[in-house]
Amino acid sequence: MIPLEAYLVLAGLIFSIGLINLLISRNMIILFISVEVMLAGVNLMLVAMAHYMNDIRGHVLALFSIAVTAGSVAVGLSLLVAYFNLKKSIDSEELRELRERLDG
Amino acid sequence: MIYLIFGYFCIATVGISIVALTRKNPVHAVLGLLLLFLHIAVIYLFLNAEFLAMVQIIVYAGAILVMFLFTLFLLGAKELSSTKRYTSIFEGRVLIGVATMAVIVGAFSLIETKYKGKYTISYIQEIGNTKAVGVLLFNEYPIGVLLIGIILLIPMIAVAVLAWRKNDTS
Numbered sequence: 179m180i181p182l183e184a185y186l187v188l189a190g191l192i193f194s195i196g197l198i199n200l201l202i203s204r205n206m207i208i209l210f211i212s213v214e215v216m217l218a219g220v221n222l223m224l225v226a227m228a229h230y231m232n233d234i235r236g237h238v239l240a241l242f243s244i245a246v247t248a249g250s251v252a253v254g255l256s257l258l259v260a261y262f263n264l265k266k267s268i269d270s271e272e273l274r275e276l277r278e279r280l281d282g
Numbered sequence: 283m284i285y286l287i288f289g290y291f292c293i294a295t296v297g298i299s300i301v302a303l304t305r306k307n308p309v310h311a312v313l314g315l316l317l318l319f320l321h322i323a324v325i326y327l328f329l330n331a332e333f334l335a336m337v338q339i340i341v342y343a344g345a346i347l348v349m350f351l352f353t354l355f356l357l358g359a360k361e362l363s364s365t366k367r368y369t370s371i372f373e374g375r376v377l378i379g380v381a382t383m384a385v386i387v388g389a390f391s392l393i394e395t396k397y398k399g400k401y402t403i404s405y406i407q408e409i410g411n412t413k414a415v416g417v418l419l420f421n422e423y424p425i426g427v428l429l430i431g432i433i434l435l436i437p438m439i440a441v442a443v444l445a446w447r448k449n450d451t452s
Contacts, residue, residue, distance in 0.1 A: 180284070180285070180288050180328070182393070182395065183390065183391045183392075183393065184288070184292070185325075185329070186390035186391070186393060187387050187390050187391050188292050188295065188296070188325075189390070190383070190386040190387045190390045191296050191383070191387065192295060192296065192299055193386065194379060194380075194382060194383030194386055194387070195296065195299045195300055195303065195383075196299070196303070197379050197382060197383070198375075198376055198379030198380065198383070199303040199304075201372075201375040201376070201378065201379050202368050202369055202372040202375050202376060202379075203303075203367065203368060203369075204366055204367060204368060204369055205308065205367060207308040207311070207312075207350070207353070207354065207357075208303065208308065208311060208367075210350070211302070211303065211308075211311050211312065211315055211350070212303060214315060214342075214346070215299050215302075215303065215315070215318065218318065218319065218322050218342075221322075221334075221338075222322060222325060222326075223390075225326055225329050225331045225334060226329055227395070228329075228331070229329040229330055229331070230395055231395050231397055231398060231399055232398045232399040232400070232401050232402050232403070233397070233398075233399025233400075233401055234399070234401040234406070234414050234415060234418055235399075235418065235422075237331055237333070237334055237411075237415050237418075238415060238418055238419050238422075238423060238426075240334055241334065241337065241415070241419070242426060242430055244337060244338070244341055244342070245341075245430045245433065245434060246430075246433055247346070248341060248345060248346055248434065249433055249434050249436070249437035250437070251346055251349060251350075252349060252437045252438070252441055253437045253440050253441060255349055255350070255353045256440070256441040256444045256445065257444065258353060258357075259353060259356055259357065260444050262357050268357065269366070271366075271369065271370075
């Protein structure tokens with residue numbers, strides 16, 4: 179029997195790898211992929227908890243999470259395409275139109 | 283034997299996620315993500331979640347990754363690989379991420395579960411995983427199913443509005 183902690187540590191590692199890459203990457207496609215990796219870790223943790231606590235509600239919650247992810251990724255990628263058509267760039271460091279101008 | 287297979291899937295999942303996120307070409311990153319999702323589906327099978335494993339493959343590998351690939355082809359791969367990959371000062375951010383990883387992994391390795399629900403393994407084996415999930419979903423969370431339908435409808439309208447606005451200006 180594989181212990182619960184193995185699954186949870188694995189889920190935490192996947193989540194953290196996605197988080198580190200989300201913090202340091204500039205390519206916005208890679209940012210979306212990092213969010214997907216983080217959500218995969220969260221879903222893995224939900225399913226592991228559902229299995230070891232004998233409660234299948236974790237599966238239902240993971241199902242809802244997958245559905246919400248599909249919707250949010252659709253909106254995000256269409257926004258990304260619209261932004262690329264406007265600026266011809268997907269560098270997240272250049273997303274500064276709403277930034278407060280500190281230098282006057 | 284089961285430990286050997288599980289160890290392979292653990293190492294492969296972490297390794298694939300690192301490899302997929304450090305690729306320079308975004309198409310390779312998306313294909314690495316596909317491999318990661320297939321491995322995670324097999325880990326779901328370890329956890330007796332056959333329905334979610336199939337949903338993972340169909341929805342993630344079938345729908346979301348195809349959406350990513352279409353976006354990449356719409357944007358054009360030549361412009362994408364010319365931008366810089368990492369932020370200019372990323373050591374501090376990596377430190378924040380590694381600290382978060384240490385906290386998460388340390389906390390998760392100490393979790394003990396006391397609660398035991400009524401959906402035992404023998405019950406699930408009796409009626410099947412998919413039927414158990416379906417009965418629970420439609421008996422206890424019917425409002426949730428309706429709300430998920432609305433949540434999936436609204437992005438469709440939003441994407442259509444975004445696409446229309448682009449045609450108006452051009």
